[in-house]
Amino acid sequence: MPLYTIHIGIDDTDSLEKSCTTYLASLIVQFLLEDGAIFLDYPNLIRLNPNVPWKTRGNGAVALRVMVNDPEFTFQKILKIVDENSEIESSNPGIVLLKTTQIPSRIKMFGELALYQIVKKRQALQLINEYNGEYEEFGDGRGIIGALAAIGNTLDGDHTFEFLAYRSIKERSRDRGVDSNSVIFMSRETYPRTFNNYDFEVNRVLITPRGPDPVLFGIRGEDPKIVLKAASLIKVSQPIERYMIFRTNQGTNSHLTHKLDLSRLKPYTSGYVIGYVSQLPIIGQGGHVYFKIKNEVGEAWCAVYEPTSRLRKIASLLIVNDLIEVGGGVRRKYAYHPHIINVEYIRVIKLAAKIIYENPTCNKCGKRMVSEGKEKGYSCPYCGFKDKMARKIPKEIPRSLKLGLYLPPAHSQRHLTKPFQRFGLEKNGFTYHLIKDWFGLMNKPFNFINGSFNTSIPLLDIKNT
Template identity: 45%
Template sequence: MVLLIGIDDTDSRQGRCTTHLAYRIVDFLFSNGYEVEEYPFLARLNPNIPWKTRGNGAVCIKVKADMESREGEHVMQIVKEMVESNSMLGYGANPGIVFLGRCKNIEPIVRFANDALWRVMSIRGAIKVIEECKNYDSSIEYYAMGNGQGIVGALASIGLASSMLDDYTFEVIAYRRQEMCGLPRLVDEASVMMMDKATHPYTFNNYDYKHARVLITPHGPDPVLFGIRGDDPCILLDALSMLKVHEPLEGYMLFRSNQGTNAHLANMLDASNLKAYTSGYIQGRVASEPLAIEGGHTFFALECYGNNGYGSGDEDGYGKGNVLCAVYEPTGLSPIAQALSIGDVLEVGGGVRKGTSKHPKVLNVEYIKVVDLARKVRYMNPLCICGKRLKSEGKGKGYGCKKCGYRVRDAEKVDVEVARDLRLGLYLPDAKAHRHLTKPLHRYGIKPGCMRLDIDWFNNNSRFTR
């Protein structure tokens, strides 16, 4: 029998980390002779949830144990105690645990998990799914602290870990010792660049060369020292050994994950009925000239089609039926947005920002895919027979050439096509602006790697101290 343990919402912006708690639980399981079936699954859920902490991550652990046996009850009791003692209760954490043993029908949980990637899911909805599973004669329990919000992610992590995912990645996360938390992270920048170049393209988002910024280290007081993401577990362990780390480690653990897969942007949004905080994509034609404001942010309207047909916008492009798209300067996509013209055909992915009484809902753009470019023209004076462009001699007086003296009264302005400073294709944010779920450009077309349990995927020693 296999016991699946889903955990979420144990951390806060003041500290702690759900992946670190998972590391501690796996350490306990190994130390007590339990067999962990595979790498824990790190589930990144809808990143636009306003009450999330950092990356909106939940974790599922699979351990060989019968949930209804004495050993299963022992594991569940220890996990409850560890979650309670290692959560930021009182600082915004609302931990939730879901235990799943015997399961006759996993589909309700998988559907819930897929919805949690892009929608706002409720605690009541999670409990309803759990009760539905009990009706299928499944062994499932949940445990909640605070307001119980963590049940949503805990259940979703089990659903994603149990899904036949088309795409997934891996991450090796190294953890700091308690006394180092809150201090500057001592990871050598040059070694990060060296590692990145040596392991490309099998690792990603290690270093932003454009902005000279290390991307593998977080900035808060949590116990994560660094995390390296990629497509091959063996290469990730090689990458780990390439880093020069100048502080002692508590240990590291490999995770399988949906990071770097764009899983949250797989659904086409209903442009006629956008829901706040949802994630997905829309398709359509640019309906307004891009508007750049102070700070470099750029806005444009998209007249959407697809499931809903074309919108019915006003002349300024911001009318009913159109979606207002916002491209923020830190993404690095503003120059692309500013090069758009009315009539360009796009696919745009992102998250919906809640509207107010003064401002409409806005799609915060995470990628732009230029599908077709509209013909852009300028209206110019006609050419003279000598090749020079004629000059207007006044309203109704025709045109004349200052070079050769040629005159013509019945000529009209001609349209001249203007070359576009934009190409068809996919445009992504700068690496520093990537979300956990953002799919890097080089990963398109890459197949997921194989999970290897015969490698040193869990380590609680400090042997990588430099």
């Protein structure tokens, strides 16, 4: 039985082209398993504040929580793996190792801040030193921030799982060959316990990244068994080199739990705010919709951008005094415009009455009268009746907008966006239990089309008790 509990944080602030952090993590996991480490949790994939300007595509970092015999040997070995396998010229990996059974609360706090704010490398280094951690930085060293933040995010509350299948280097420039019908079938078969597999509105497969990265496909869901089952239903022509199941904060809105302060919006923070619409939506260049929200502490512009077409339509139906909640990220201030909240969701809480003013009707014949001029009353063009005292009549017209939550369509949701189907499925913590086949290496090219996915074939006999 290994003696030491360690937490390893990995963040490869990689090039925009190749998302390698999770793949790199899988190589480290392979080493750890072969070395006899005991995993205390699934590898954690933590998506950090998506509204920071220097993020990578998904801004994801990984934490591994294991028991080992020799932390120093383990750390050196991991550094070697990173050095040999990450694309150092285009990325800035950071690796942090912390020896502790309990994550100190200040590191948890750091991890939480990194979900919705800008955190500094200096703060990360300070904490690592304070708790006798070790770290190694490559490139500009920014990866240290995400690496420590991942360690700090222990996913004690809501969380989801993702099955990630990887392909080998030689396959990466070729088409993945994921059969979209199998994705549709899988999606229906496992609903509502997997999510964002397929966008039925635009007929698009969502489980595959675009571009030449090592990820063959990824399936998100509520528990490890369902994502494993879902993966077995996917027909794909490229061989799977390896796969791994992560526990993650994807699909939990964990970046939006913090309340934004309208009196002093900080750029690049994420969060939510409740208030009244204080400026009728206007449609700007490119179809972007802008409106203002106001509450007891301040007022701010909100912007809903082009790709989230459904949300733009909803935003354009808002009127002054509608009570709403918006979630999103604060864009930095420029000379020519103030801070703007980039809207990720809108919740309509209460609708204001929409009033229009109509000319009065004629007392004699009932037809609509016409104005005689300002303050001069109305006259009837049909029977000639005049009424000096008549005024416009307010009329409430029905709203086409309904109360409720509005999200962008699945294909333009962020990793962290909580999809509709997850509301009500939130979890409260994690009881230690790892399923047998959470990690697998395929020793030979394996074709899903030619057979069902047999999870007993992983090379490694993984024992976690």
